[in-house]
Amino acid sequence: MNRNIIVLDTTLRDGEQVPGAKLNVRQKVEFAQQLKRLNVDIIEAGFPASSAGDFQAVQEIVRTVGDAVSVTALARAVKSDIDAVYESIKLANDPFIHIVLGTSNIHVEKKFSRSKEAVMQMGVDAVKYARALLPHVQYSTEDASRSEFEYLWQTIEAVVKAGATMINVPDTVGYAVPEEFGELIRKINDRLKNLNPDVILSVHCHNDLGLATANTISAIKNGADKVECTINGLGERAGNTSLEEVVMALKVRENYFGCSTNVKTTEILRTSKLLTHLTGLDVQVNKAITGENAFAHSSGIHQDGLLKDKQVYEIMSPEEIGAESMELILTARSGRHAFKNAVEKMGFEAGDPEDFERLFAKFLELADAKKEVYDHDVFYLVTQHRKLEPNGSLYELESFQVVTNDLYPTATVKLRKGGETFKDSSVGDGPIDALYSVIKSLTGLDVELKDYKINSLSRGKEAIGRVNIRLEHQGRTYSGRAMDTDIIKASALAFLNGINAAVLDSASEG
Numbered sequence: 363m364n365r366n367i368i369v370l371d372t373t374l375r376d377g378e379q380v381p382g383a384k385l386n387v388r389q390k391v392e393f394a395q396q397l398k399r400l401n402v403d404i405i406e407a408g409f410p411a412s413s414a415g416d417f418q419a420v421q422e423i424v425r426t427v428g429d430a431v432s433v434t435a436l437a438r439a440v441k442s443d444i445d446a447v448y449e450s451i452k453l454a455n456d457p458f459i460h461i462v463l464g465t466s467n468i469h470v471e472k473k474f475s476r477s478k479e480a481v482m483q484m485g486v487d488a489v490k491y492a493r494a495l496l497p498h499v500q501y502s503t504e505d506a507s508r509s510e511f512e513y514l515w516q517t518i519e520a521v522v523k524a525g526a527t528m529i530n531v532p533d534t535v536g537y538a539v540p541e542e543f544g545e546l547i548r549k550i551n552d553r554l555k556n557l558n559p560d561v562i563l564s565v566h567c568h569n570d571l572g573l574a575t576a577n578t579i580s581a582i583k584n585g586a587d588k589v590e591c592t593i594n595g596l597g598e599r600a601g602n603t604s605l606e607e608v609v610m611a612l613k614v615r616e617n618y619f620g621c622s623t624n625v626k627t628t629e630i631l632r633t634s635k636l637l638t639h640l641t642g643l644d645v646q647v648n649k650a651i652t653g654e655n656a657f658a659h660s661s662g663i664h665q666d667g668l669l670k671d672k673q674v675y676e677i678m679s680p681e682e683i684g685a686e687s688m689e690l691i692l693t694a695r696s697g698r699h700a701f702k703n704a705v706e707k708m709g710f711e712a713g714d715p716e717d718f719e720r721l722f723a724k725f726l727e728l729a730d731a732k733k734e735v736y737d738h739d740v741f742y743l744v745t746q747h748r749k750l751e752p753n754g755s756l757y758e759l760e761s762f763q764v765v766t767n768d769l770y771p772t773a774t775v776k777l778r779k780g781g782e783t784f785k786d787s788s789v790g791d792g793p794i795d796a797l798y799s800v801i802k803s804l805t806g807l808d809v810e811l812k813d814y815k816i817n818s819l820s821r822g823k824e825a826i827g828r829v830n831i832r833l834e835h836q837g838r839t840y841s842g843r844a845m846d847t848d849i850i851k852a853s854a855l856a857f858l859n860g861i862n863a864a865v866l867d868s869a870s871e872g
Contacts, residue, residue: 365621367612368562368588370404371397371605373637374423375436376566377596378408383641387419393640394423397431400633401626402605404432406460406590411437411446420450428454434500439463439488448495458498458528461488465514466505482517486524493525500528502566507531507538507546515553522554528562529554530590533577536570536600543567544580551585564588567603569595574603579611582621593637594645594652606630606651606683614678630683635813644815651683654828692725692735701725704740734843756862757805764850766793773797775854777804793850798857805861808834816849827856833864840864 374390377383385393390408397405405427410417420435427433433454437443439461451457463485464473470481485501492499501521506514518529531550533543543565551563565581565588567574578589591605609625616622634652638644647654692704701722702712712718724743729735760776760783773796774787784804790796794814802809813830826845833840842860846852 364616365587367582367586367621367623368403368564369605369609369623369625370406370434370564370588370590371400371402371592372406372566372590372602373397373592373596373605374419375406375408376590376598376602377592377637379598380596380601380641380643383596383643385419385640387415387422389640390419391422391426393636394427394431396629396633396636398427399626400629401624402431403624404434407433407435407451409436410450411443417446417450421453424451424454424457428457430455432456432458434458434460436460436462437488437492439484441488441491444488444492444495448492452496456498457496458500459492459496460500460502460530461485461492462502462504462532463488464504465509465517467510468508469505478513482513482520485517486520489521489524489526498527499525500530500564501526502530502532504532505534507533507543508535511546511549515550518550518554519557522558522561526561528564528588530564530566530588531581531586532566532590533568533574534566536568536574538567538577539571539573540576540580543577544584547581547586548584555585562587564590566590568597569600569602572600574601575607575611578603578608579619582608582612582619593633594643594649596637596641596643604650606634610651610678610683613682627682628684631685692729692740696729696735698722701740705744734845756865757858759851759854759858762797762851762854764793764797771796773800775800775804777801777858794853797850797854801854801857801861807861807864809861809864810834811857812839814853816853827852827854829853829856829860831857831860831864838864838867840867 374393378385394405394407405423407420407423408416410420424433433451434457435447435451437447437459444459444461447459463481464470470476470478474481489499489501503509503514503517522529531547547563547565554561554563563586565578565586567577574595578591582589589603589608591608592602593605595601595604595607609623609627609630612619612621612623613627631652634645645652645654692700702718705712713721721744725735728739728743756779758778760778762773762775765772770789771791771793772787772789773793774785775797776783776785786800786804788796788800788803790799798811810832811829812832815828817826826843827849829842831840831842832838840860840863842856842858842863844852844855844859846855
């Protein structure tokens with residue numbers, strides 16, 4: 363029988379402590395609603411004693427999602443903090459107060475300048491006071507991974523006897539390693555179950571050594587009932603344990619761990635993208651689960667294996683986290699199998715072996731020049747090679763001009779489609795908006811821009827543009843990428859590549 367692991371999301375508390383990640387009340391509520399759709403068990407909504415704004419935000423989150431999700435908030439071991447948490451979360455359906463107090467020598471001696479006995483008594487008094495307000499209290503032994511074990515256990519024993527119903531063991535500074543942390547949790551779990559089997563054992567890990575997920579998984583294996591995580595691993599310094607990594611690790615390796623969560627995994631990517639949008643903090647492209655390249659394959663060996671059977675190189679499907687199906691990015695490293703698949707996807711025959719080899723040689727030349735080859739590139743490569751008239755041909759950017767100012771940013775674009783050229787101008791809210799508006803007008807497609815990103819690849823010499831667009835009448839999403847030394851051109855080509863992907867899809871269905 364599987365153990366159910368409780369998932370607490372602390373993106374709105376610990377995650378928001380990242381410089382630049384501060385959210386307003388409306389944004390916090392919007393994200394909390396998405397966490398509700400993600401079906402996390404608990405939302406840590408903030409630190410209400412820190413400011414009037416944070417107090418208000420926690421209250422609004424309780425009003426919005428507190429009927430369906432357990433809500434908590436953080437308090438130091440002082441009466442005023444505990445009062446602030448209680449007043450802000452008391453209307454939730456299943457609220458609890460979260461108290462944090464250090465247990466390591468460095469915290470006790472340097473942070474509090476008190477004796478160990480005095481600090482422990484602070485914790486006991488705080489728990490007793492909180493239990494008088496609410497039936498559930500979580501006690502976090504801050505910096506537990508650097509604490510002397512016997513003092514750590516004495517503190518846990520004392521606060522449990524005072525009424526704590528959850529014990530959280532944090533690796534506050536990301537100091538632990540998996541074997542060591544797992545053994546710590548095993549020892550605490552053994553003693554805690556003898557002391558009071560109803561108390562929930564929780565962990566909260568940081569990623570300073572890149573081990574947060576590994577430490578959390580090790581803790582689960584050794585008896586932890588609950589994990590504290592953030593979306594995209596957002597958090598202080600190097601971040602927190604990534605919720606999506608833990609959840610998918612338990613799902614993919616369910617036979618090994620014998621554990622599962624209540625998280626609705628198909629909402630993971632949507633939650634990640636919303637957080638990126640609200641905070642402006644991008645996810646690294648090769649980030650596990652939610653990175654842009656997490657399900658993209660450019661190696662020829664990998665592409666060949668995937669086309670034979672997805673399980674050759676995929677341990678989970680992108681659809682499981684709410685992403686589109688796997689993406690094969692054609693590069694000079696792509697083999698014949700991947701290129702042949704792309705040609706046939708366009709509706710062309712691969713041809714006889716000799717002809718295909720000549721076509722493949724042209725593809726390699728193009729891939730060396732462009733680095734990344736897209737569907738419309740393959741389309742034109744085949745039609746040019748075989749002297750075919752492009753049937754339902756795609757759009758090419760012939761020329762463009764963008765004028766930016768704070769009054770009327772304007773873009774003029776000339777597109778070519780087959781033997782025809784189209785030219786128009788448009789005004790927008792900014793240069794990219796003007797550029798995309800005129801391209802939409804010229805193509806006549808009802809396209810909604812869902813996501814836009816421009817990144818420098820080589821100290822400003824080369825930029826890559828990425829877009830996701832939605833074709834309204836189809837209800838489908840298409841992505842486009844492009845690379846150029848000019849960021850405006852890279853943006854235009856990326857948008858046009860997305861449109862061409864939609865055009866090709868429509869043509870294949872028609």
